[in-house]
Amino acid sequence: MINDIEIIKTESSKINEVDFDNLKFGSVFSDHMLVCDYKDGKWQAPKIMPYQPITLDPSAKIFHYGQSVFEGMKAYKDADKNVWLFRPLDNCKRLNISSKRLAIPELPEAYFMEGLKALLELDKDWIPTNDGSSLYIRPFVFASGEGFHASPADEYKFIICTAPSGSYFSGEVKVLIEEKYSRSANGGVGFAKAGGNYAGQFYPTQLAKAKGYQQVIWTDDNTHEYIEEAGAMNIFVRINDTLITGPTSDRILDGITRKSIIELAESEGIKVEVRKLTVAEVVEAAKNGTLKEMFGAGTAAVVSPIAGFGYKGTDYDLPKLDETYANFLKKRITDIQTNKVDDSFGWRFKV
Amino acid sequence: MINDIEIIKTESSKINEVDFDNLKFGSVFSDHMLVCDYKDGKWQAPKIMPYQPITLDPSAKIFHYGQSVFEGMKAYKDADKNVWLFRPLDNCKRLNISSKRLAIPELPEAYFMEGLKALLELDKDWIPTNDGSSLYIRPFVFASGEGFHASPADEYKFIICTAPSGSYFSGEVKVLIEEKYSRSANGGVGFAKAGGNYAGQFYPTQLAKAKGYQQVIWTDDNTHEYIEEAGAMNIFVRINDTLITGPTSDRILDGITRKSIIELAESEGIKVEVRKLTVAEVVEAAKNGTLKEMFGAGTAAVVSPIAGFGYKGTDYDLPKLDETYANFLKKRITDIQTNKVDDSFGWRFKV
Numbered sequence: 013m014i015n016d017i018e019i020i021k022t023e024s025s026k027i028n029e030v031d032f033d034n035l036k037f038g039s040v041f042s043d044h045m046l047v048c049d050y051k052d053g054k055w056q057a058p059k060i061m062p063y064q065p066i067t068l069d070p071s072a073k074i075f076h077y078g079q080s081v082f083e084g085m086k087a088y089k090d091a092d093k094n095v096w097l098f099r100p101l102d103n104c105k106r107l108n109i110s111s112k113r114l115a116i117p118e119l120p121e122a123y124f125m126e127g128l129k130a131l132l133e134l135d136k137d138w139i140p141t142n143d144g145s146s147l148y149i150r151p152f153v154f155a156s157g158e159g160f161h162a163s164p165a166d167e168y169k170f171i172i173c174t175a176p177s178g179s180y181f182s183g184e185v186k187v188l189i190e191e192k193y194s195r196s197a198n199g200g201v202g203f204a205k206a207g208g209n210y211a212g213q214f215y216p217t218q219l220a221k222a223k224g225y226q227q228v229i230w231t232d233d234n235t236h237e238y239i240e241e242a243g244a245m246n247i248f249v250r251i252n253d254t255l256i257t258g259p260t261s262d263r264i265l266d267g268i269t270r271k272s273i274i275e276l277a278e279s280e281g282i283k284v285e286v287r288k289l290t291v292a293e294v295v296e297a298a299k300n301g302t303l304k305e306m307f308g309a310g311t312a313a314v315v316s317p318i319a320g321f322g323y324k325g326t327d328y329d330l331p332k333l334d335e336t337y338a339n340f341l342k343k344r345i346t347d348i349q350t351n352k353v354d355d356s357f358g359w360r361f362k363v
Numbered sequence: 364m365i366n367d368i369e370i371i372k373t374e375s376s377k378i379n380e381v382d383f384d385n386l387k388f389g390s391v392f393s394d395h396m397l398v399c400d401y402k403d404g405k406w407q408a409p410k411i412m413p414y415q416p417i418t419l420d421p422s423a424k425i426f427h428y429g430q431s432v433f434e435g436m437k438a439y440k441d442a443d444k445n446v447w448l449f450r451p452l453d454n455c456k457r458l459n460i461s462s463k464r465l466a467i468p469e470l471p472e473a474y475f476m477e478g479l480k481a482l483l484e485l486d487k488d489w490i491p492t493n494d495g496s497s498l499y500i501r502p503f504v505f506a507s508g509e510g511f512h513a514s515p516a517d518e519y520k521f522i523i524c525t526a527p528s529g530s531y532f533s534g535e536v537k538v539l540i541e542e543k544y545s546r547s548a549n550g551g552v553g554f555a556k557a558g559g560n561y562a563g564q565f566y567p568t569q570l571a572k573a574k575g576y577q578q579v580i581w582t583d584d585n586t587h588e589y590i591e592e593a594g595a596m597n598i599f600v601r602i603n604d605t606l607i608t609g610p611t612s613d614r615i616l617d618g619i620t621r622k623s624i625i626e627l628a629e630s631e632g633i634k635v636e637v638r639k640l641t642v643a644e645v646v647e648a649a650k651n652g653t654l655k656e657m658f659g660a661g662t663a664a665v666v667s668p669i670a671g672f673g674y675k676g677t678d679y680d681l682p683k684l685d686e687t688y689a690n691f692l693k694k695r696i697t698d699i700q701t702n703k704v705d706d707s708f709g710w711r712f713k714v
């Protein structure tokens with residue numbers, strides 16, 4: 013536990029400028045932010061202050077060597093105005109797993125958890141209550157230490173910002189199964205939420221967009237025969253009545269939504285297989301009609317049904333079913349997240 | 364060509380605070396920097412201003428998605444106080460190759476070249492003249508546009524800073540041939556000078572340092588059987604009297620020093636092979652005494668002889684020869700760079 017967090021409150025809230033009925037994703041920011049500095053070999057006490065610009069030397073290593081990691085979480089408010097998080101300690105632990113791989117000093121869990129709670133208490137009016145909206149939370153750590161030597165920085169900043177947000181995707185999601193580019197290497201940093209993993213996806217995703225797809229489904233960099241994950245979601249495929257998702261590895265992010273969906277589905281009697289999944293198998297299932305659904309799972313995208321996929325120049329449409337695992341599981345998980353139903357898993361966390 | 368670059372000069376130079384006889388690498392910065400903003404869909408006119416902090420919104424995409432690329436160059440001053448660069452247009456072109464892969468808008472070549480020349484003219488007193496020292500030049504581009512959506516930014520900054528620098532390595536360099544971690548994927552961003560490629564190397568390099576090695580030699584991520592490159596250098600191996608270096612690929616940076624060394628060596632009658640090189644072959648050559656030299660080649664490290672390497676728990680020492688290709692080629696290239704000899708290649712560029 014940490015002692016009282018120093019709080020400097022804003023003198024003029026911006027909340028009245030926000031149209032909570034027409035929120036985009038992650039583009040307006042709440043009044044306050046949490047800032048914690050790593051210097052002199054340790055993480056200093058976190059502080060809460062008005063949301064404000066960051067000033068850095070041009071030689072700060074974040075500009076040159078991509079030393080940064082982040083997390084994505086959401087806060088929900090129920091009908092009684094209680095504030096809820098979903099498995100926040102898992103985000104905290106994953107942030108440290110990412111940090112370790114990027115040679116960033118790990119953060120004390122209490123700084124993350126207590127800091128986050130204090131920030132949410134202060135900015136709880138920013139949590140939207142409309143269906144499908146939530147307060148998106150962005151904890152991140154980056155190298156603020158200076159110098160042009162390609163080596164780890166000696167100073168870092170851990171910051172939490174929050175953004176009232178609507179849904180991540182608008183409209184139908186079609187995906188392109190990638191044959192040329194890749195997201196991560198064996199023995200690389202793909203399992204970490206490292207900044208550099210995202211920038212590397214932008215160009216191939218732009219190429220896919222120009223062809224009419226919203227996302228790329230990454231395949232392994234060596235053979236491009238195995239389905240890995242999407243830009244910000246893990247991928248599930250339903251063949252007949254079995255739900256299949258690939259195993260995590262050092263190339264794939266261990267998604268919190270993914271593992272929750274696996275548990276939820278199993279507890280509802282849905283057969284789940286966690287195993288390597290080839291593109292060939294999915295194409296074959298699409299052709300013979302056994303491919304019923306594909307969907308992505310992630311904090312930002314929640315559960316996002318996929319309407320079709322492209323592969324080697326051919327487009328495959330997914331059937332339009334009345335009852336889908338995707339909709340069923342999406343409702344189950346959001347009902348738990350927003351405190352509409354009991355949570356037998358112990359995932360919900362009261363702020 | 365661009366019109367006159369706006370120049371705001373510093374009011375108090377810091378040059379007298381610098382000990383030019385004891386320069387580290389990239390840790391003191393010259394008086395001015397060049398800044399060029401991308402906004403409203405185009406690169407705005409570059410400006411030169413006093414070296415100063417950069418202010419960014421906490422949601423600037425550089426902090427979250429690693430969208431950044433950079434270059435590394437050096438300026439030299441000869442006995443007549445002329446200022447020289449080495450193949451600068453190649454750095455400019457490579458910056459744009461990197462940018463394209465990272466979905467960053469490409470920069471007009473004139474902004475880079477004319478901006479750099481104007482900056483060097485202004486700060487030419489910062490170019491050290493001691494042997495082995497030079498003015499290290501760091502052009503970089505990063506995403507300053509805002510928002511938590513994982514997609515390319517709409518605003519960027521291109522900046523050039525310079526730092527009078529001593530040598531990159533101090534002392535003997537021993538390397539570890541990596542068996543587990545990797546630097547880049549097939550179809551990934553390894554060929555780009557993208558920030559994220561460097562952060563990913565820090566942790567494996569820390570592990571190697573703890574075992575007494577200064578650098579990691581990366582191998583392919585799939586089999587770890589092929590020698591690729593080092594953290595900031597391409598790698599050359601001399602077996603008997605043949606110099607061997609791996610081919611470039613989408614996993615390997617196309618080093619300007621590497622290609623210059625290949626040309627130089629060939630022009631001096633040294634047999635050069637550009638071909639895939641296995642770890643097994645190097646180990647075998649070390650065992651049977653045909654492995655004469657290994658060295659790294661890069662702008663920062665110039666030509667850095669490698670004293671020995673570790674692989675699968677065994678250390679292999681390189682012989683200590685009186686006359687080495689490394690020393691010979693290092694002298695040839697630095698003599699050209701610093702205008703001590705004729706440059707029949709047309710590499711030297713007068714500022």
Ligand SMILES: Cc1ncc(COP(=O)(O)O)c(C=O)c1O
Nearest residue numbers: 244245246265267268269310311
């Ligand atoms: C690459 C990637 N895969 C999967 C996910 C899903 O993870 P989570 O469910 O923990 O949000 C994310 C992030 O949200 C991601 O960035």
Ligand SMILES: Cc1ncc(COP(=O)(O)O)c(C=O)c1O
Nearest residue numbers: 595596597616618619620661662
């Ligand atoms: C990964 C990597 N390889 C090789 C090099 C050498 O390239 P150059 O000779 O152009 O400096 C560098 C950079 O300097 C590098 O960062």
